[in-house]
Amino acid sequence: MSHHNLNTLTAVELGELLAAGEISSVALTQACLDRIESVDPGVKAFLSVDREDALSQARASDERRAAGQPLGPLDGIPIALKDIVAVTGQPLTCASKMLENFVSPYDATAVHKLKEAGAVLFGRLNMDEFAMGSSTENSAFGRTSNPWDLDRVPGGSSGGSAASVAAAETVLSLGSDTGGSIRQPAAFCGTVGLKPTYGRISRYGLVAFASSLDQIGPFTRCVEDAAMFLDAACGHDPKDSTSLPGLETNFLEGMKNHRDRPWKIGVPKEFFAEGLDPEVRASVESAIQFYKESGCTVEEVSLPHSSYAVPVYYILATAEASSNLARYDGIRYGHRSSEATDGIDLYYKSRGEGFGEEVKRRIMLGTYVLSSGYYDAYYLKAQKVRSLIRKDFDDAFSKVDCLIGPATPTVAFRAGEKTDDPLSMYLSDVYTISANLAGLPAMSLPCGMSSDGCPIGLQVISPVLQEAEMLAVAKRFEEAHPYSGIVAPSNGKAGSAS
Amino acid sequence: MNPEQSIDLDRLCVLARLSLTPEEKEKLGPQLARIIGYVEQLNEVDVDGIEPMAHAIPMENVLRKDEATPLVDREKYLKNAPASRASQVVVPPVIEG
Amino acid sequence: MKYEAVIGLEVHVQLKTNSKMFTSVPHGFGNEPNRLIDPVVMALPGSLPVINREAVAKSIQVGMLLGCDIAEVCKWDRKNYFYPDSPKNYQISQYDQPLCLNGLVEIELAGPSRSEEGPHRKVKLTRIHLEEDVGKLTHFEQDSLVDYNRAGTPLIEIVTEPDIYSADEAFAFLTALRRILVYAGISDCDMEKGQLRCDANISIRPVGTTTLGTKVELKNLNSISGVRNGVAYEIARQNQVLAEGGSLVQETRRWDADRNMTTSMRTKEEAHDYRYFPDPDLMPVSVSEEWKAELAKDLPEVPFDRQRRYQQEFDLPYSSASVLISDRMLADFFESAVEFGGSPALLANFVVNDLTRELSSGDEGVDLSNCKVQPQGLSELVKLVEENVISNQIAREVLGEMLKSGGNPRDIVKEKGLEQSSDEGELEALCREAIAANEKAVNQYREGNAKAINAVKGFVMKATKGKANPKVVNDLIERLVNE
Incomplete structure (x- = not known):
């Protein structure tokens, strides 16, 4: 195998090459850094890259391997990080002016676990400010472009994470998903993106947007890579009270064990209602056809309350966010206004200057729905409808093993297209939000391209804790439609791996 | 309720301790009204007897042992403070109240 | 018109745990500024709280001691407000499902003289909930400094019904409450160290009426006598305002102990809107019967029950029984000595009068727990008196010697030839x-x-x-x- 374009291979392939001694982690890491240098001026996936630190991690990995002591299948594999997880000594900006100069004094648990697995953790990936957005246009440091078409958005909020994998600037990346922030950009950029069951991966060190919905997950080129990431990152964390206890799962093995099951697949009819782009519909329907032909039973199911998912989400997520973001006051850290006349004025001005438009909008909305006199009508009501949404899934999963449908209603939209219409932006998460509300694992995998060359994503949603089954379902499609080494053209500078 | 009327932006700014420029307010007012109008479709849902859901995966009694960790290198948690003096964080004068 | 005062108290008590409420950093008074911090205490981005089991256990014990209904399930809510001493700008507290509801605190009012028992009554509690303390602000002319050492200390808030009717009752309430909490090892309740803090809601109304008058919230009652003096002042002030034909305003006032008066801090301008909602970072806590039974094992007899028992079982006069129960160490010492034998009345006398006097005039740092006279020795000494081997007066001399040398009283009597002569x-x-x-x-x-x-x-x-x-x-x- 040629060792050119190392950065375009999958982690599974690279792991084999590393194990065979055919390549070094330093060479692989350097290939990613070179690629960033050549394409990131156009894609702008990264806010910053500590090259020296990345290479020194790669050297340490190579030394471990030389000593016969690799830490596992991810040892030496570069993983780029959304700028929302804490890494000791690295910036943690959440793409906000508020945290422009913040340097984390501690590691997120997921970061700690990936470090222990030997991964080369590098870079700070662009995102919507504090993960609030669906296009990565809400970054205080400029928008990220979709590597397939630089005029389009990569999706969001983990737009940098999706774009960096699609543009082959890294092998894997880490993102976070509150209402679709992994699956929607994965679909827009043509990568695999997975949001685990709520509580699978510790949230300790993941900057909170909406605590009851946030989950960390991977962006990868293939389904197996996602399983490998989960193997390293999942596990109970005593520092996160919402972390699920005592679950030892080998996802890679589990996925293989479930390989040939005759799945009973549900197709939620509400996901094919108005607003779904015809090309996306056609592509997803052909994927459904594939499953039928490969021995699965497919039946239509209903999630009757799914149309309420977006309003429920925008009440609950903004309410939690209004409180989660109260800590950014310019006192212990963060942007401090130089105009403040006293300690109270400091709050108004520091927060007024430090937060961007969408963040302010959501803080105000969240403050409103919690405020005296409105709590029952909005917040409490939304919590109850959330129960109903969860119950819809329970009912569906009493009949089928998993659900499939589109990840997004459309392919990647053009930059600037929705920035003045927050509500239409919110609706781009219409198919992804319910899985967060119900705490379910869900993923997006590439299932086709639109006529104008934009990737289309297929979403799989599984019952709680059934990631291995979900991966197996996705794997079946992928085996028949394998990853071809095609990476996004990124302004025409990239091509396929030869 | 009519969202347009029920939104008191100035009051929300006070509660959220957030200053908005007049231009921001002009833009935000109608946007919030539209979003709130949109989320009011929840009114049509019958939630009689439905329990509110506060956690995605509910659990109980997630407790830790009362053990104290040794205190080493606490300075690093103060390093991001915009202003500090004598190991304390400096804020502009706060009127007691 | 004659007015009566109606008072409700809100008492905050820091719990005596090894670590903070939501993270494993130690807590305590008197450390260098900002030593007791970590990502959770400083509310760094990404940090998360985890509940301290012992803090919950201690709060349940408080509820049991005060006869509260312990919730089967309690939950955690965020109280949203901004202040520089509050790192997250919300406080994790309990809003609509607190750990304890109802409950009673028995108080004793002053008797006709110090040696005579006063009347007892029970003050009703509304609730007790568990929360976290805030940091400490120090104000200077140009700026203020924040120390987060105290932030995150486990704190319970004990709220009474408006069921206290005088400054003396408020004083008696705090005295009784503090004694119970110290007894049970819940807190040291040192008000100077801020381990126990008290706010009072005070109003007056015409005698014979039942609606509450305009409420004044009184803060900065930093000592138990401060509570008595502050509340007394405020009641008198309110009476005077009405007597002069004025009217009262709902406001927050501050007790100034140096000037011996209350001053207005703020009138009710902007009503608080704390936007409470369930904390998504924390799971509810359920309290099983088994857990309660396990916690009940460690509960001491409450002081007034003990006092009654001493008066009945040992026939002790109120004057010694009340002194004995004022301090758990004293009472435990006494009871232990009684078990070794000897007249309870004599033992009580020696403990209450002689031993405490000797200890208070003796070396610093020496108290009942570590002095050289232990219950068994005292019991021996009292037996010598009862056997007419020595007189009371000689016994005091022997006690002094025991405290010095740690010797056995019989040996001391023999060595020094102190036996009583009856020839x-x-x-x-x-x-x-x-x-x-x-x-x-x-x-x-x-x-x-x-x-x-x-x-x-x-x-x-x-x-x-x-x-x-x-x-x-x-x-x-x-x-x-x-x-």
Whole structure:
């Protein structure tokens, strides 16, 4: 195998090459850094890259391997990080002016676990400010472009994470998903993106947007890579009270064990209602056809309350966010206004200057729905409808093993297209939000391209804790439609791996 | 309720301790009204007897042992403070109240 | 018109745990600024709280001690408000499902004299919830400094019904509450260290009416006597305002102990809107019967129950029983000595009077728990008195020696030859000598001044260095004088 374009291979392939001694982690890491240098001026996936630190991690990995002591299948594999997880000594900006100069004094648990697995953790990936957005246009440091078409958005909020994998600037990346922030950009950029069951991966060190919905997950080129990431990152964390206890799962093995099951697949009819782009519909329907032909039973199911998912989400997520973001006051850290006349004025001005438009909008909305006199009508009501949404899934999963449908209603939209219409932006998460509300694992995998060359994503949603089954379902499609080494053209500078 | 009327932006700014420029307010007012109008479709849902859901995966009694960790290198948690003096964080004068 | 005061108290108590409420950083008073911090205490981005089991356990115990209904399930809510001493700008607290509801605190009001028991009554509690403390702000002219050492300390808030009707009752309430909490090892309740803090809601209303008057919230009551003085001042102030034809405003006032007055901090301008909602980072806590049973095992008898038992079971006078129960160490010491044997009344006397006096005038840092006299030794000593081996007076001398050397009282008595003399022959000779030497006093005695005879007795006791059996001496002198 040629060792050119190392950065375009999958982690599974690279792991084999590393194990065979055919390549070094330093060479692989350097290939990613070179690629960033050549394409990131156009894609702008990264806010910053500590090259020296990345290479020194790669050297340490190579030394471990030389000593016969690799830490596992991810040892030496570069993983780029959304700028929302804490890494000791690295910036943690959440793409906000508020945290422009913040340097984390501690590691997120997921970061700690990936470090222990030997991964080369590098870079700070662009995102919507504090993960609030669906296009990565809400970054205080400029928008990220979709590597397939630089005029389009990569999706969001983990737009940098999706774009960096699609543009082959890294092998894997880490993102976070509150209402679709992994699956929607994965679909827009043509990568695999997975949001685990709520509580699978510790949230300790993941900057909170909406605590009851946030989950960390991977962006990868293939389904197996996602399983490998989960193997390293999942596990109970005593520092996160919402972390699920005592679950030892080998996802890679589990996925293989479930390989040939005759799945009973549900197709939620509400996901094919108005607003779904015809090309996306056609592509997803052909994927459904594939499953039928490969021995699965497919039946239509209903999630009757799914149309309420977006309003429920925008009440609950903004309410939690209004409180989660109260800590950014310019006192212990963060942007401090130089105009403040006293300690109270400091709050108004520091927060007024430090937060961007969408963040302010959501803080105000969240403050409103919690405020005296409105709590029952909005917040409490939304919590109850959330129960109903969860119950819809329970009912569906009493009949089928998993659900499939589109990840997004459309392919990647053009930059600037929705920035003045927050509500239409919110609706781009219409198919992804319910899985967060119900705490379910869900993923997006590439299932086709639109006529104008934009990737289309297929979403799989599984019952709680059934990631291995979900991966197996996705794997079946992928085996028949394998990853071809095609990476996004990124302004025409990239091509396929030869 | 009519969202347009029920939104008191100035009051929300006070509660959220957030200053908005007049231009921001002009833009935000109608946007919030539209979003709130949109989320009011929840009114049509019958939630009689439905329990509110506060956690995605509910659990109980997630407790830790009362053990104290040794205190080493606490300075690093103060390093991001915009202003500090004598190991304390400096804020502009706060009127007691 | 005559007015009566109605008072409700909100008492905050720091719990005596090893670590903070939501993270494993130690807590305590008197550390260098910002030593007791970590990502959770500083509310760094991405940090998360985890509940301290012991803090919940201690709060349940408080509820049990005060007869509260312990919630089967309690949950955690965020109270949203901004202040520089609050790192997250929300406080994790309990809003609509607190750990404890209802409950009673028994109080004792002052009696006619210090040695007479006063009336008891029970003050109703509304609730007790668990939350976290805030940091500490120090104000300067140009700026303020924030120290987060205190932030995140486990804190319970005990809220009473408006069921306290005078400054003396408020004082009695806090005294009783503090004693229970210290007894059970819940908190040291040192008000100077801020371990116990109290706010009072005070209003007055015409006697005979039931609606509450305009409420004033009184803050900065930083000592138990401050509570009494502050509340008394505020009641008097409100009465005066009404007497002068004025009207009261709902406001927050501050007790200024130096100037001995309350001053207005703020009137009710912007109503608070704390936007409480369930904390998504924390799961509810359920309290099982098993857990309660396990916690009940460690609960002490509450002080007033103990006092009643001492008065009934040991026939102790109120004056000693009340002193004994004022301090758990004292009461435990006494009870332990009783178990080793000896008259409870005598033991109580020695504990309440002699031992405490000796200890308070002795070396710094020496108290009941570590002094050289332990319950068994005291019991031995009292037995010597009961067996007429030594007199009360000699016993005090022996006690002093025991505290110094740590010796056994019987050995000390033997070594120093302190046994009481009851040899009538020897004592008769001495008594005759004493009568001869105190002719004047004897004559006065014979003329009807009973007390005059004490000089004669004193002569004998002095000559025997106190070892003469006082009863034998008494009888002898009585006989000889009347010969």
